[in-house]
Amino acid sequence: MELPDKARVVIVGGGVIGCSVAYHLTKLGWKDVVLLERKQLTSGTTWHAAGLIGQLRATANMTKLARYSAELYLGLEEETGVATGMRQGGSISVALTEERLEELYRSAAMARAFGVPVEELSPDEVKARYEHINLDGVTGGVWLPTDGQADPANIALALAKGARQRGALVKERVKVTGMARDGRRITGVDWQSDDGKDQGHIACDMIVNCAGMWGREVGRMAGVNVPLHACEHFYIVTEGIEGLGQMPVLRVPDECAYYKEDAGKMLLGAFEPNAKPWGMNGISESFEFDQLPEDFDHFEPILEAACHRMPMLAEAGIHTFFNGPESFTPDDAYHLGLAPEMDNVWVAAGFNSIGIQSAGGAGVTLAQWMEDGEKPYDIGDVDISRMHPFQGNRHYLFERSKETLGLLYADHFPYRQKATARGVRRSPFHAQLLEQGAVMGEAGGWERANWFASPGQEPEYQYSWKRQNWFENSAAEHKAVRENVGMYDMSSFGKLRVEGPEAEAFLNHVCGANMSVPVGKIVYTQFLNTRGGIEADVTVTRLSESAYLVVTPAMTRLADETRLRRHVGDRRVVITDVTAGEGVLAVMGPKSRELLNKVSPADFSNAVNPFGTAQEIEIGMGLARAHRVSYVGELGWEIYVSADMAGHVFETLMEAGQDVGLTLCGMHMMDSCRIEKAFRHFGHDITCEDNVIDAGLGFAVDLSKDDFIGKAAVAARKESGPESRMVQFLLDDPEPLLFHNEPVIRDGEYVGYLSSGNYGHHLGAAVGMGYVPCKGESAQDVLGSTYEIDVMGTKVKARASLKPMYDPKSERVKV
Structure with a gap:
């Protein structure tokens, strides 16, 4: 041969x-x-x-x-x-329940946004196109010609x-x-x-x-x-x-x-x-x-x-x-x-x-x-x-594969969690959170508290396309963060330590923002590709002259680490995944400073610890690092504590929190708060094909730096103006729910779809984010139009904004 x-x-x-x-x-x-x-x-x-x-x-x-x-x-x-x-x-897909019919009709709206021919069908119309079917129990269907x-x-x-x-x-x-x-x-x-x-x-x-x-x-x-x-x-x-x-x-x-x-x-x-x-x-x-x-x-x-x-x-x-x-x-x-x-x-x-x-x-x-x-x-x-x-573990794959085949035809409810092969990765706070009524979801194998059940409530999901059984629980958690103080577990977020004599120069090459900052400074930035698209959305904290901590979403930790490794070249830099080494508790809300002052002698004032800075602190009888950043749009700190002291710090905060009404919160709250603040969600609102200027994140790029990946593309787009703009939408009607992919209608024409959606409990209706094509148009032109969102075939009027509808000047995080 x-x-x-x-x-x-x-x-x-x-x-x-x-x-x-x-x-x-x-x-x-x-x-x-x-x-x-x-x-x-x-x-x-x-x-x-x-x-x-x-x-x-x-x-x-x-x-x-x-x-x-x-x-x-x-x-x-x-x-x-x-x-x-x-x-x-x-092809025809038919529903035998009202929930499945909503799924099919939402998929039909999505098809219109994606340019796929589609038609919703009544039971009689299903029969007209497929004579051999028995209509017993059929609630409707969709036709994809x-x-x-x-x-x-x-x-x-x-x-x-x-x-x-x-x-x-x-x-x-x-x-x-x-x-x-x-x-x-x-x-x-x-x-x-x-x-x-x-x-x-x-x-x-x-x-x-x-x-x-x-x-x-x-x-x-x-x-x-x-x-x-x-x-x-x-x-x-x-x-x-x-x-x-x-x-x-x-x-x-x-x-x-x-x-x-x-x-x-x-x-x-x-x-x-x-x-x-x-x-x-x-x-x-x-x-x-x-x-x-x-x-x-x-x-x-x-x-x-x-x-x-x-x-x-x-x-x-x-x-x-x-x-x-x-x-x-x-x-x-x-x-x-x-x-x-x-x-x-x-x-x-x-x-x-x-x-x-x-x-x-x-x-x-x-x-x-x-x-x-x-x-x-x-x-x-x-x-x-x-x-x-x-996830390459044989036993894990054996258990999970029992479920995944059937999920192809299962109801694709929003927030649906996998039932098999669970509990593999747990944060240091896992057991304490379960004791407090946490209902866990999974991301990248991590068990994460998504919401907290009330006393007497079954701590499990009851799925629906309508308001699910945790809707009011999450609303209460949202209210606590907006008005008082809430705490949630962020341990699953990726933590990559980048250190060495050339760490600063290396990160300046990979990141859009400037990494030449004082020790203790936290920088919000993106890893860009040569087209100016967003490959990662991270915060970078300078820990010392030669060491930085890159914090990434849980799901993209490996991808982000891989991107860093592929660009190191022969620079004197070491990259280490330290995700599991530290637990992280986010303490957020107007009373977060008051709570931290009860458990730590550190100075959390604006003078010593302004927004965007980190400091080493004593907390209870242990040690931690307090990062003053927020993904929910409120005054707050992320408390990084080594895994061995995590249980103690959790107990210390919970005990002191009783005096100020501390509420434990979950990931659903975090997402509903961030969308009110128009914070972008990587993988949905921002991806490798979204130019950082179009995404409204040009403020996070320093074009005065020496050459970095994507610099020319960002400069060109800044010069020409955005081809699309990321717009935040608030429905006029407080009843419908938004998830993602709902079509956006501008002046009667389908122009795009929502990249993410959730309920804005403070704003009082569902909130969505999505790109609106606007080549050659000004911001005023974009906002001068009327907008509707297609929710399951119904056009719902929406208010559009380019600035966050909640706290547009970010005054609350800096008080």
């Missing part, structure tokens, strides 16, 4: 994803592209995929990628001569052929058996032929892990973490049904089922709530186009409901009962991008049963990223750097 001894890139895995990456790299003109498949192309998961092509995803960019896939597949046959079977027959279905294997083969036509080498029956590593780079891969007769080594500049359900093991071979686990996925195909013509795809999520007409037969598939993980002891070396054992007892409840919903199924014979493995990730989003642990290992794996509809978009995105060295747009939902190291 002849294989080259050198390649620019080696792609591991010949499913639809690997073929798409090869196709798109060659389309960009890449040569020396080698794809290695252990058995035959498509023989893992691709060959048995259902081939549904849905276009509406949870965010604008994920929707853009899904739409690209559909458009690509429509043209592939003409380009390659391989039939993809792509046809856009549309451009959705479709295709032949998964042929799509992969067409992509492979397109890649070959442009010079890629696609080799079947070649397994990657090992990798050579030099520091943070893979220098080549070892391979062996399927029959064991040939073996060799290919030196390469980079690799792409497209190994599907083998992705975790291939990741370990490359020294990177790719958390995913295979689960059994069931469907049946009936015998031929007389007179059955082409039909739209039908989804009935409340019954965990989807239906697809296929050549006069009906395919019924399931995403059941309690899935069956598979492959706990590894995957057989001989696995190729394999099926798993039937489990009719497991599938029977789905089939029973389906026969009621689709009466013709009761008459049709079952031609095929199929069970095949697919890989699922801890959060039901796929893995894409440059692995954090290495500088030339890319990942595209773990597609959670949406691999066919995602393959085109994922391939083009990854190829462009590999070409440019920067993400072409925000893909935070799926960026592999969102995964934390512990």
Whole structure:
């Protein structure tokens, strides 16, 4: 077997994803592209995929990628001569409850914001478009006319052929058996032929892990973490049904089922709530186009409901009962991008049963990223750097995968928390908070108090699209912070210590703000990319002449640390993750100074400890560091205390707090307070594709500094003026709720969507934030328009502001 001894890139895995990456790299003109498949192309998961092509995803960019896939597949046959079977027959999703109907109608509003054709349907209109359905219990539905279905294997083969036509080498029956590593780079891969007769080594500049359900093991071979686990996925195909013509795809999520007409037969598939993980002891070396054992007892409840919903199924014979493995990730989003642990290992794996509809978009995105060295747009939902190291733990993945398959069709309630694989990461205050009635949520594995139950109230979520059972609890916490004093746990936020003789120069290179500040100064800043987009939103505290503390959101700690490491170069700087070493209690509100004066002899006055400064303090019988900053828009301090003294400091503050009415608060309060103050939320309001000027954060960039990443782009945008402006909206009607992605209507025209939303308990109605395109317009022009927000198809009038509606001059934090 002849294989080259050198390649620019080696792609591991010949499913639809690997073929798409090869196709798109060659389309960009890449040569020396080698794809290695252990058995035959498509023989893992691709060959048995259902081939549904849905276009509406949870965010604008994920929707853009899904739409690209559909458009690509429509043209592939003409380009390659391989039939993809792509046809856009549309899809219908139906609801059996009022809650699900609200979810579907909110998704329809989102589709309008994203430019996807959509139509809300009454039960009778559902029947008119899908005559075979039994309407029993149906409350309504939505119609997406451009959705479709295709032949998964042929799509992969067409992509492979397109890649070959442009010079890629696609080799079947070649397994990657090992990798050579030099520091943070893979220098080549070892391979062996399927029959064991040939073996060799290919030196390469980079690799792409497209190994599907083998992705975790291939990741370990490359020294990177790719958390995913295979689960059994069931469907049946009936015998031929007389007179059955082409039909739209039908989804009935409340019954965990989807239906697809296929050549006069009906395919019924399931995403059941309690899935069956598979492959706990590894995957057989001989696995190729394999099926798993039937489990009719497991599938029977789905089939029973389906026969009621689709009466013709009761008459049709079952031609095929199929069970095949697919890989699922801890959060039901796929893995894409440059692995954090290495500088030339890319990942595209773990597609959670949406691999066919995602393959085109994922391939083009990854190829462009590999070409440019920067993400072409925000893909935070799926960026592999969102995964934390512990999430590669086998036991964790086994437990979580039982839930994630079913979550595809579960109600996607706002604030819904995962139920499995919980309690892995706990702050030093965890037990004390639970004793006080904390109801925990999870972020990056961290257990965080989201709200506090009242005495006698069940300390658990009761989910809804309306006001949930904790709404009034959070309102009371919000009121306490605005009017008195509240305390909440911020220990989960990332803490990165950056130190060394060149720490100041290094951070000045990476950050937009000036890091040449006195010891004790806290600087709010962003890490920018070359386009002036925001890669991270952090505070940086100067601890000494040679040491800084970078505080990041919990979810982006690894991504932010990775960005710092990739830009260090040969500077004399050491970066250390110290997140777990300190607990952090935020003490916020007009009486926060009064409370701290009760427990510490330190001087918390403006003269000694003004806003934006930190000081070492005694507290109770221990020591801590008090950072005077606020994400809730009130006077307050974040108290950093070493983990060993955390319990003591918590008890000290709680005891002294009884005299001033201290209230324990959760993350929901923090979010509702920050949105009233128009503070941006990274990953929602600000991302890598949002220029810092458009985001309204130009004040945090010092253009007088020597060259730093993104300086030219920020200067250019400051000169030309923003192309969009971040606007804060307050609904006129106090009843509707905002979450995110609700369309923004300006003077009757759809112009964008909300990047975040929450209830403003002090302002008295729901508050949203979102970008309004305004190229060539002044701030007055933007504010001179009338605005509405589309909430589930209803247009609600909203007041718009470019300044925070709460305390626009930030007087409260500086008193």
